[in-house]
Structures are given as C-alpha cells and as structure tokens.
Amino acid sequence: MKNLQLLFLIASLTTTLLLCFSFKSSAQQNNIPFNKDLWEFTDARQTEFLGRSCMAGTAYLKSPAFENGVIEVDMAVTGQRSYPGVIFRMASAGDYERIYIRPHLPSLFQNVVQYVSTFNGIDSWQLYTGPGNIASAEIPKNEWFHVKVEFKGDQARIYLNNAVAPALEIPHLGHGVRTGMVGLFGPSDGTAYFSGFSCREDNSISFNPQKPSEMPFGTLQNWEISPVYRLSEIDNELTPEAQGIANIVWKKVQCRPDGIVDISQYFPRLGNAPDAVFSRTTIELVSDDNKLFAFGYSDIVSVFLNGKLLFCGNSSYTSRDPSFQGIVGLNDYISLPLKKGKNELMIALAETSGGWGFIFQDSKAIYQDEKLVKQWEIKNKLKYPESVQYDPKRDVLYVSNFYNEGEEFISKIRPNGEIVEVEWIKGLLQPAGMCMSNDKLYVVGRHALVEIDPDPGTVLNRYRFPSPGMPNDVAVDEKGDFFITDTRRNLIYRLSGGTMEEWLKSEDLIKPNGICIDKGRILIGTSGDGCIKIVDPESKAISTLVCLGEGAVMDGVTSDGKGNYLISDFNGRLYKISSTGEKQLLLNTTAPSRYCAAFEFIPGKRLLIIPTLYDNRLVAFELTGE
Secondary structure, eight states, X not given: OHHHHHHHHHHHTOOOHHHHHHHTOOSSOOOOOOOTTTEEESSOEEEEETTEEEEESOEEEOSOOBSSEEEEEEEEEOSSSOOOEEEEEEEETTEEEEEEEOTTSOTTSTTXXXXXXXXXXXXXXXXXXXXXXXXOOOOOSSSOEEEEEEEETTEEEEEXXXXXXXXXXXXXXXXXXXXXXXXXXXXXXXXXXXXXXXXEEOSOOOOOOOOXXXXXXXXXXXXXXXXXXXXXXXXXXXXXXXXXXXXXXOEEEOOOTTSOEEGGGTOOOSSXXXXXXXXXXXXXXXXXXXXXXXXXXXXXXXXXXTTEEEEEEEOOTTSSSTTXXXXXXXXXXXXXXXXXXEEEEEEEEEEOSSOOEEEEEETTOOEEOTTEEEEEEEESSSSOEEEEXXXXXXXXXXXXXXXXXXXXXXXXXXXXXOEEEEEEEEEESSOOOEEEETTEEEEEOSSEEEEEETTTTEEEEEEEOSSOSOEEEEEEXXXXXXXXXXXXXXXXEEEETTEEEEEEEOTTOSSEEEEEEETTEEEEEETTTTEEEEXXXXXXXXXXXXXXXXXXXXXXXXXXXXXXXXEEETTTEEEEEOTTSOEEEEEEOTTTTOOOOBOEEETTTTEEEEEOGGGOEEEEEEEOOO
8 A cells, every 4th residue: 555655646746737738628538548658557557358458457547636527438347256446536545436346246236336435545335335325237248338437526426338327326425525536446357447548527517416414313423433453452352441551542533424433534554454443432311221222333343331341243244154245234233221420332343344434323212393292102003004094074093004914904093092993994905095085085005096985984986097006195186186196107197087097107206105285286205306296287397395315205295284294204204394395304213213104184183193104003293383
C-alpha cells in the first residue's frame, strides 16, 4: 500500500493542461489509450484479448480530477473469480469510490454488482449491502460488454451492456460530494480486461431526488473508539482495564446514515494480520431493565456490559460455512441486564478483511407521536390481519385475515376491541383491501372482487379480474365505480356497471398498492418508488403528492376528514400528509418489525386501527389534539 500511495503522489503532481482541456469536452469522447504517459500503472499490463488491444490490472488516470462526470469502458471476463470495476473521486490510493462486478456469481445472486466507499485502504464491502449498494445482473463471459458509470453530487449509477435502465443506483456516496481522479481496478491475472476507456466531466447529468437518509430508529449513536491494536498483542475477551491497557485516548465517532460505525473512516489497518479496536458508549435508564438489542459486526467481537463479558462471536468471511459472507446487519440479538443509572456498553472488535464496523439497535424501540394514544390491542387471535374496514351503520370493524392455509376469512370486531366473531365470512382466498358501498362490503380476493351482504354474512357476487397478478386494495367513487390496484401487474382495474376492466396502466404507477378516493381525486400508493400519486379520473393524468422513497411499501392511504391524509409504509411507519405534501411522522415500529398494513381511520371517533399482518396483531390508537 505504501508503494501504491507513492505512485499516486507522483501521479497527482503531474499536470498536463492539454490533457485536461481535452477531457472536459462534453462532445463525443475519444478513447484514452492505455499508455504510461497518461496512466499510472500499479500492477497493470497492456495485452491482447478477444482481438483487442487492452489492459489488465489496476491503473489510475494521471489527470484531470472532476466532481461530476461519466466513465465508459468495455470489459471482458472469463467467468473466473475476479472483481473488476471502476474507480472515481479518488483522493489517494486508499481513498475513493468504487463500483465493481463479481462475474463468477450466477445472475440471480443479489451481489453481482457491488458499490463500496473505500477509506484508509480498507475495502469494506461487508458494510455495503442491500438496496443502493448491491444488485443482481447477467454478466457475459468471454465477450466484450460496455460499462458506463455516471456520478453527480451525492449519487451514482452504473449501466451494463448498453441497457436503458441502470444495473445499480447508489443514492448516497460514502465520501459525499468532492472532486477526485478516475481509474480502473482489476486483477492482472488474465480473468478480466479493459478496453476502449473514456471519461468526461459532465454537470448536466440528472438523478431522481434523493430519499432522505433515515437511521434505523433505536440505533445507539454516541460511540467512542480506541486506537488500533494488533489482535495478537491484546486479549479481546478482556476490557482494556482488566488487561492493564491504560491512558487510552478515546475518539468520538459518528454512525453512518444507516447506523453503522465504520472504523475505516477513522483509522487504517496496521498490517495484514488481524487488528482490533475497543469501542464504548453509555446507556442510561431510570430503572433496572433487561433490554433486547439487535446488532451486527465484522469480523470478530466481544461484548461487555459494565466490565462483564456477555458475548463473543465470529462473523468473518466463510467462518461459518463456505458461502457465509459476513455482511454487517441487524441479524444477531443480545439481552442486556441494564441497571438504573449509567451503564457502559463496550465491545472489542477485530478485523481480518472485507470491512470493519458494527451497529447496535434497541430492538423494541418505538416512536409514537404524543397525539397518538393507544386504546387496545389484539394479539395472536387473528390470522395475519391485512386490512380493516369500518361499517358505520352496524358500528363494527371488518378485518381481512390474509393467511390461513387456504381457509382465509373476514373477522368482525367492535371499535372498542371486542371480538364479535373471528371467522365471520369464510371461503375467501387471501382477502386484502376492502370498502363499503350501498350498504354492502366489497373485498379484494386473489381472483375477484367479492360482494358481501353484511346482515346475513353471505357472498352475493364475485367480479372476476382479467388475468390477475396481485389484486390488492379497492376504493369506490360517488358514481359507484370501483377502482382496484394490482401490485404485480402495475395496473388499476375498474368495476363499472358490473363489468370489470383494465382501466389504467402506466410507468408512473409501479407496484400500486393502497388506494383512496377523496374530493374527486384518486390517490394511489406506488411501492415501486415509495410515493403517493394523484390520478385525475377523467384525463387519467398522474401527479405526485409526496414520496417516502425507495423501499417504502405504500400500503395504506386515507383522508383524515380535515383536509389531510394518513399514509402507511408497510415496514412500520405512519405519516400525516398535508394537502400540499408536507409529511409528519406519527408512528415508527420498524425496530420490533411491527408492520403497518392497510389501516382504517374513523374520523368521527378519531380512531386509528392498524393491522400488522406478519406480526399478527391489531392495534388501535386515538388521534388526539387534531
């Protein structure tokens, strides 16, 4: 690494004004030849492959550096294990953004394409996982294919093989917005090759608006870390005090937006042998309590509470089985016997390779706005409640039970939480959204919209969907026309005059879910982009009211009766939305995985009833102070 840094220093001192001028042209870009006048080779070599003059290995372009731009290159791989990719915004040989591929993996794997932000020479791929960091892709073998990387501001994306859609979009770059060099990162062993490289500065690139970073609720944030020690020179199952390590200069650190503490952002490795740091935080309680925490780490951890060792674990790459990745996530749990007052939580964390970091979260943490007052809860007496509908004439709630081994049903419950009849209407296949019209209950099934007479509790009609994918929710307008979302087929059905039709399909309605009709407008939650869309029923024009962002499953939407809307992200968030799109978080139950499905709100009672589906409970709140 020292030799690599020296080479980078030499390269950064080289300034070629003519070269800089030619790279800044936004016209069609000529390929930049792989020669040592223009490139700083590390382990790269010029060679021939598949009839082309090309390069294998790692090299950095000597100049220029730019903030926003486009990198294009042709790549060829044999299909053997290798990790070739593109480097950009490089400040030093160990400090850059990188997007690469794993051509040896089958296309169905979710991590064929990988983004990672490298600090202090540590390639922390185990800390960059999930949407926005990894993606599946089909990688051709033994043929040239095109790769294009675009980056601007805090975002980037990669296109493979001239596809129209990007293979991966990165919503937040780890190094933020800055200027840097560009290059290619690959092996020189004959498993991957680069040809036809070009790059240009381009400030005209546009990206979709970013989803605001939202740290997992309940994440422990106020950490300090020690200097780095060689693992062979300490006992990682003892606190520093217990093994005579004194005068530690503790460094305050910040969690990343996803809640992970990335050690590489603060310290480099001491060498190739495993290194370790200690990290500590304080948890203060008003009374004794055993609290369950979810946590993740890489690679080897010991957990101490008030000086006592509680847990030791190893999640390093392939440590548990040959396919084990060792990625950092909230996958492990530990119960901490906390005392009244201040408690010191400390960990010893060792790194071998692939990423050095950790995260801790109070797994029962819930955010509940003071306007929400819990009234009652039904737990484990229903069968995965998915949707709730209020019947004002009979003053009852109808609850669709989505899973019951093919014998699903509708339940009848009083607004005070009293169960009238659990299996009230039977014979429905995975019932979902519901609505009332002309004193009849309408329920979305897998194959049909089912009409039910509430008094005898009998099925009157089944209006079949044409070629259904996943019919989901339903709303009815003043004319008595029904509109039903099909999440899998990206369309809206309409039932009018007894005829079911495919009414609207649009690229602006990806994975439509919750639906509501208010003041002549159709509001539709689109889980493909995490937004609430407004559809004009006459022109079918589509606009956007508000977006929660990618990953949000827009399951519930309804009017609050006062000009605002209540919407739910199935992951466990409930928001109040103004008529102009301003949002206010009312409830966050993501930490304990209490989901928020198609809820009901009764304006006259100010009563909010939330079904949690997989968590198998029904919870009611009063929305006060409105």
